[in-house]
Structures are given as C-alpha cells and as structure tokens.
Amino acid sequence: MLNHLSASDKELLYSRLKPVFIKKGEYITLPGQVQENLYLVHSGVQMSFFENEKKMHVVAFTYSGEMCAVPESFFFQKPSRYAIKCLSDSEMNSISFSELNALFDESRSLERFFRKATESVLSGVINRHLELHTLSIEERFRSFAARSPQLFQLVPHKYIASYLGIDPTNFSKLYNSIKI
Structure with missing residues (x-):
C-alpha cells in the first residue's frame, strides 16, 4: 500500500502512526460514536x-494492507451509523x-496518496453496489471468491453470506458445490 511513497514521506507518516493491538471480538467503532482514528491494517480481519x-x-x-474506518464518520467527524468489530x-x-x-x-x-486510497475505496463500494443489484447469487459468490478467497478460511460463513446478500442456506450450497 505504501510502496508508492518516497522514503521521506514514509518516514513522516510513520512518525505519526501509533501501533495498536485490538483483540478478537473487540469493537473499533460503535454506532453513535465519532471515529477519531484511521487504522492501517497489518494483520487480522475486521468487519x-x-x-x-x-x-x-x-x-x-x-x-x-487496507485502511479500516467508517469513512463518513472519520472524514466528516460525525456519529457512525454502523460498527466495526475485529474478527481476529x-x-x-x-x-x-x-x-x-x-x-x-x-x-x-x-x-x-490518501486521496487515491480513498478513491479506490469509493470505486470498490460502487462495484459492490452494482454486484448486489446486477449479479445472480452464484455470480456474487464467484466474484467474492476471486477477489478475497482467503476470507473463506478466516471469516464465519454467515458473515460472508450477509455481505453477499445471500441466504445462509444458499451460501452453504454454493460453498459446497463451487471450487474455490
């Protein structure tokens, strides 16, 4: 993620970053809270x-390698409408x-650099919105499998099913019938 920055910009950024360890099951943000910090993820999965x-x-x-935040809460410093929880x-x-x-x-x-990263997140959100409204459940499943196959091993399947807008029973059938 930071490969495109000069050594001096990396040094400047790292001088401001604070290392944080958050345990599995803990919340980063709750509904109604203003997200004060932006997180750059080194390890773990958040939802x-x-x-x-x-x-x-x-x-x-x-x-x-990703940023973790409720964008509208962090960037506009307003209360969040949803939560972020560490799954690991x-x-x-x-x-x-x-x-x-x-x-x-x-x-x-x-x-x-941060504007480009935010633009990338926006593009991903738009693509996800289009997938939810234009693709069949099997196509959504396959697209997710191609984009983030490692999450099948790291995230409870009921959460992936929710993310894809698929009933958990149908998700289970797809998972058992499609090679990943």
Missing part, C-alpha cells in the same frame, strides 16, 4: 456492519483525524 430488528447486515471486511486479533497503526490533516498540510504527496 463493518449494522443490525436492525431483523438481522445483521455486513457492509465490508478489511484486512492486511488485529495489529494496526492508527492516526487521528487531526494528525492526518496536519500531515496533509506538511506533504502534498501524502495527501494525494
């Missing part, structure tokens, strides 16, 4: 989700909203 009276709705998974022990680096903005004032290339 963004919300629950209503009927069921849990998985929004996203994050893992090594997670090692990350964090940077606060104010520190990140101070960093942007110091380095245009770091600001550009």
Whole structure:
C-alpha cells in the first residue's frame, strides 16, 4: 500500500502512526460514536456492519494492507451509523483525524496518496453496489471468491453470506458445490 511513497514521506507518516493491538471480538467503532482514528491494517480481519430488528447486515471486511474506518464518520467527524468489530486479533497503526490533516498540510504527496486510497475505496463500494443489484447469487459468490478467497478460511460463513446478500442456506450450497 505504501510502496508508492518516497522514503521521506514514509518516514513522516510513520512518525505519526501509533501501533495498536485490538483483540478478537473487540469493537473499533460503535454506532453513535465519532471515529477519531484511521487504522492501517497489518494483520487480522475486521468487519463493518449494522443490525436492525431483523438481522445483521455486513457492509465490508478489511484486512492486511487496507485502511479500516467508517469513512463518513472519520472524514466528516460525525456519529457512525454502523460498527466495526475485529474478527481476529488485529495489529494496526492508527492516526487521528487531526494528525492526518496536519500531515496533509506538511506533504502534498501524502495527501494525494490518501486521496487515491480513498478513491479506490469509493470505486470498490460502487462495484459492490452494482454486484448486489446486477449479479445472480452464484455470480456474487464467484466474484467474492476471486477477489478475497482467503476470507473463506478466516471469516464465519454467515458473515460472508450477509455481505453477499445471500441466504445462509444458499451460501452453504454454493460453498459446497463451487471450487474455490
């Protein structure tokens, strides 16, 4: 993720990052909280989700090499509408909203790097939205398997089924019938 930065920009960024270890089952953000920190994931898997009276709705998974945050809460400093929970022990680096903005004032290339990373996240969200509305359940399953096959071993299947908008029974049938 950071390979495109100069050595001086990496040094500047790393001087502001704080190492964080969050245990499996702990929450990073809860609904109603303002997310104060952006996390860069080194290891572990995290899940963004919300629950209503009927069921849990998985929004996203994050893992090594990705940013972890509720974007609208972090970037606009407003209360989150959903939660982020660690599905496994997670090692990350964090940077606060104010520190990140101070960093942007110091380095245009770091600001550009984070803008490009945010654009990539936005593109992924749009593609996911299109997949949910245009692909069959089998096509959604295959697309996910091609994009993130390691998550089948790391994430309970009921969460992947929710993420894909597939009934858990149908998910189980697909999982058992399609080679990954």
